[in-house]
Amino acid sequence: MAREECKALLDALNKATACYHHLVLTIGGSADSQNLREELQKTRQKAQELAVATGAPLTTALRDKGMGAEERAEFERLWVAFSGCLDLLEADMRRALALGTAFPLHAPRRPLVRTGVAGGAAGVAARALSVRNLRHEAERNFDADDLRELEREILQVGKMIHDLEMKVNVPRWTVQARQAAGAELLFSAGASSAGFVSVEERTGPCDPSKALAATVFSAVLLAAVALAVCVAKLS
Amino acid sequence: MPIPPRASPLAMAAGPASHGGCPRAQMPHLSKMERVVVSMQDPDQGVKMRSQRLLITVIPHAVTGSDVVEWLIQKYCISEEEALHLGVLLVRHGYLYALREPRSPGLQLDETLYRFQTPYFWTSTLWPAAELDYAIYLAKKNIRKQGALVDHEKEHYDQLHRKINHTWDLVVMQAREQLRAAKQRRKGDRLVIACQEQTYWLVNRPPPGVPSVLEQGPGRGSGMARRVQMTKNTDFYKQEIECCTKALGRIRVKSSVCLEAYLKFSSQHRPHDPIMSGCLPSNPWITDDDTYWAMNAPNVAAPTKLRVERWGFSFRELLADPVGRANFMDFLRKEFSAENLSFWEACEELRHGGQAQIPTLVDSVYQQFLAPGAARWVNIDSQTMERTLEGLRQPHRYVLEDAQLHIYMLMKKDSYPRFLKSDMYKGLLAEAMILPETKRRVFPFMWKPRHSSLSPALPPASASVEPVAAAGGPGGAEGEA
Numbered sequence: 001m002a003r004e005e006c007k008a009l010l011d012a013l014n015k016a017t018a019c020y021h022h023l024v025l026t027i028g029g030s031a032d033s034q035n036l037r038e039e040l041q042k043t044r045q046k047a048q049e050l051a052v053a054t055g056a057p058l059t060t061a062l063r064d065k066g067m068g069a070e071e072r073a074e075f076e077r078l079w080v081a082f083s084g085c086l087d088l089l090e091a092d093m094r095r096a097l098a099l100g101t102a103f104p105l106h107a108p109r110r111p112l113v114r115t116g117v118a119g120g121a122a123g124v125a126a127r128a129l130s131v132r133n134l135r136h137e138a139e140r141n142f143d144a145d146d147l148r149e150l151e152r153e154i155l156q157v158g159k160m161i162h163d164l165e166m167k168v169n170v171p172r173w174t175v176q177a178r179q180a181a182g183a184e185l186l187f188s189a190g191a192s193s194a195g196f197v198s199v200e201e202r203t204g205p206c207d208p209s210k211a212l213a214a215t216v217f218s219a220v221l222l223a224a225v226a227l228a229v230c231v232a233k234l235s
Numbered sequence: 236m237p238i239p240p241r242a243s244p245l246a247m248a249a250g251p252a253s254h255g256g257c258p259r260a261q262m263p264h265l266s267k268m269e270r271v272v273v274s275m276q277d278p279d280q281g282v283k284m285r286s287q288r289l290l291i292t293v294i295p296h297a298v299t300g301s302d303v304v305e306w307l308i309q310k311y312c313i314s315e316e317e318a319l320h321l322g323v324l325l326v327r328h329g330y331l332y333a334l335r336e337p338r339s340p341g342l343q344l345d346e347t348l349y350r351f352q353t354p355y356f357w358t359s360t361l362w363p364a365a366e367l368d369y370a371i372y373l374a375k376k377n378i379r380k381q382g383a384l385v386d387h388e389k390e391h392y393d394q395l396h397r398k399i400n401h402t403w404d405l406v407v408m409q410a411r412e413q414l415r416a417a418k419q420r421r422k423g424d425r426l427v428i429a430c431q432e433q434t435y436w437l438v439n440r441p442p443p444g445v446p447s448v449l450e451q452g453p454g455r456g457s458g459m460a461r462r463v464q465m466t467k468n469t470d471f472y473k474q475e476i477e478c479c480t481k482a483l484g485r486i487r488v489k490s491s492v493c494l495e496a497y498l499k500f501s502s503q504h505r506p507h508d509p510i511m512s513g514c515l516p517s518n519p520w521i522t523d524d525d526t527y528w529a530m531n532a533p534n535v536a537a538p539t540k541l542r543v544e545r546w547g548f549s550f551r552e553l554l555a556d557p558v559g560r561a562n563f564m565d566f567l568r569k570e571f572s573a574e575n576l577s578f579w580e581a582c583e584e585l586r587h588g589g590q591a592q593i594p595t596l597v598d599s600v601y602q603q604f605l606a607p608g609a610a611r612w613v614n615i616d617s618q619t620m621e622r623t624l625e626g627l628r629q630p631h632r633y634v635l636e637d638a639q640l641h642i643y644m645l646m647k648k649d650s651y652p653r654f655l656k657s658d659m660y661k662g663l664l665a666e667a668m669i670l671p672e673t674k675r676r677v678f679p680f681m682w683k684p685r686h687s688s689l690s691p692a693l694p695p696a697s698a699s700v701e702p703v704a705a706a707g708g709p710g711g712a713e714g715e716a
Contacts, residue, residue, distance in 0.1 A: 011408070014405075014408045014409060014412055015412050015415075015416075017409070017412075018409055018412035018413040018415075018416050019412075019416045021413060021416075022413060022416040022417060022428075024355060025353060025355045025356070025428060025431070026353060026355075026428075027354065027355060028353065028354035028355070029353040029354065030295075030296060031424070077404060080401050080402055080404070080405070081402065081404045081405040081408065084367065084402045084405040085405060085409075088367070088409070091362075091365075095355060095362060098361075099354050099355060102354070103354065111273070111276040111277055111278060111281070112276065113272065113273070113276050113351050113352075113353065113354055114276055114284060114295075114296040114351060115296060115350065115351055115352070115353045115427065115431070116287075116294050116295055116296040116297065116350050116351075116423075116427045117353070117424045117427050117428065118294075118295065118423070118424065119420055119421045119423070119424045121419070121420065123419030123420065124416050124417075124419045124420065126419075127415070127416060127419055128416075172401045172402075173401065175401040176400065176401065177400055177401060177402065177403035177404045178404055179403050179404050179406075179407045181392065181393065181396040181403075182377065182382065183403075183407050184374045184377055184378050184407045184410050184411060185377060185378060185381065185382055209290050209291050210290065213290075
């Protein structure tokens, strides 16, 4: 059905936007590199494809005059989420352009800000593109060309948003979201795992790193005691 | 959307015009702070970096407060106090954040470690924090802390849920996806990014009690770099020409002339000013004795000497004082030119009176003063008379203004000097009394001592009569003994 299809595409777009946001956060920081810029490009291109793909059925659905009120409300909800997502994507793309221009990778006297983020973000980009592994195949001056292309893409996305708004008129104030306040707590599948322990918090007795260290230590201690007993018995 | 290369990072020419429409600019102090932070990153000449050791993970790129201060002193050749202040500004604006207690506002000089904020989260007026982003952040925090948000965050969360209710689906979806995307990174990076985001929101949505660094006072908008340049077309130049012409036409007085007049006024009025010269008998506000007001009432029978003297300063003073005006009227009657003053008074009444009475009043004035052969005909020159009679056809409030001015100047040049030289005026001056100072009563059980209030402008040493009073009236009560 059209609604499920739209919802699935919207979820994919949402995922791509979130991953792109996460990648843009690290531009200009210590994790900035050629690879990151390449990942950014791939992610945003995927996001744009998804945006175009989602926009078409939504537009046709909403322009269909003969739809029931219930279904129309549903589509309007999807539309509001879709246009919000597109706005977020465009804002992040603009930020990426500004930051990319301000922190060029190969400039001699413009060092990157040492933020403490060191690892690669290949996993994030792979998630956005829904592939298992990501290959990096960019040439040396990738970022300069990429910025030019990014500019063009920003204009394209802006134009797309404008066209969509012209075609479909959904008054925002009439849409009521389905999720209530606190809805995110219901499906937080293990998101509160120990991975998010901030520096000042202590998670109590079940800290896995501490437990691991304790078990390893006790095992080594037992082994040492056993060896000592054996040696004592033998000698 | 041209992006010209700029010296300060993060300054875009076009600006995010989609949000709001008007092109924004980065505030100058923020650009300066960014430049300082970027120069701190130099691998050879930047700040010394240490590592932060957590249990298993080691996260690089931490600095101590003292390193930062030392670097600032060395680079900019400033004193330690100033360097500390700069460091505090950097922390407060979110360019540096403390690793242990991100909410503490100052820069500790001990072993506390700090880290630099990522450029995406730098404080910016070019990219102001949006409600949607804040909502997504709060939702993420809600998920991570399993619903245990801080009070003010809970409040904001509820408010936002009401305000942007229509995009709440997007908020929830994005929050979940962003958390899942973050899981793809290794633990150290995840921690750092979470700290960065937390610092960003501590600066942009400060908790209650913490002053917001982004708040500009009223009328501070002109601090922004003006990038809007007026195109130099014909309208612009026409405006400029108009401004200059108006400026040329303004009357300019030489400052020497102005200042002379000012000095003259000050010296003339100084003895009459209650603050500069004290008021006799006593200041009613201090001694609760309102003789001063009673004796200086508008329509008092016997005016004080100071008042009578003031009539001599200018004609305007004389006419402004009702007693003076009455005496002047008496004088004019003796000289048989009282109709001038009456005419002037009638014109004043016309000017300040009610709109409905204007036609009748104009008519009566005409009949009494201006008509040929009138009972109290005033002597106006022919040109003014003609103009006035013309104007009388369509009477309005200011129709008699020319005539009034003429008569005023006549009285001022002619009758006023004679009045000042007349016996009447001299007699008034002689009769007028100077009010005596209220005597100090020495009875010990007097609660409120009545003494004259010398001028508070006088320095205490010069008070000869009342050394206690010179320290200020209220203080005198204590020294009464």
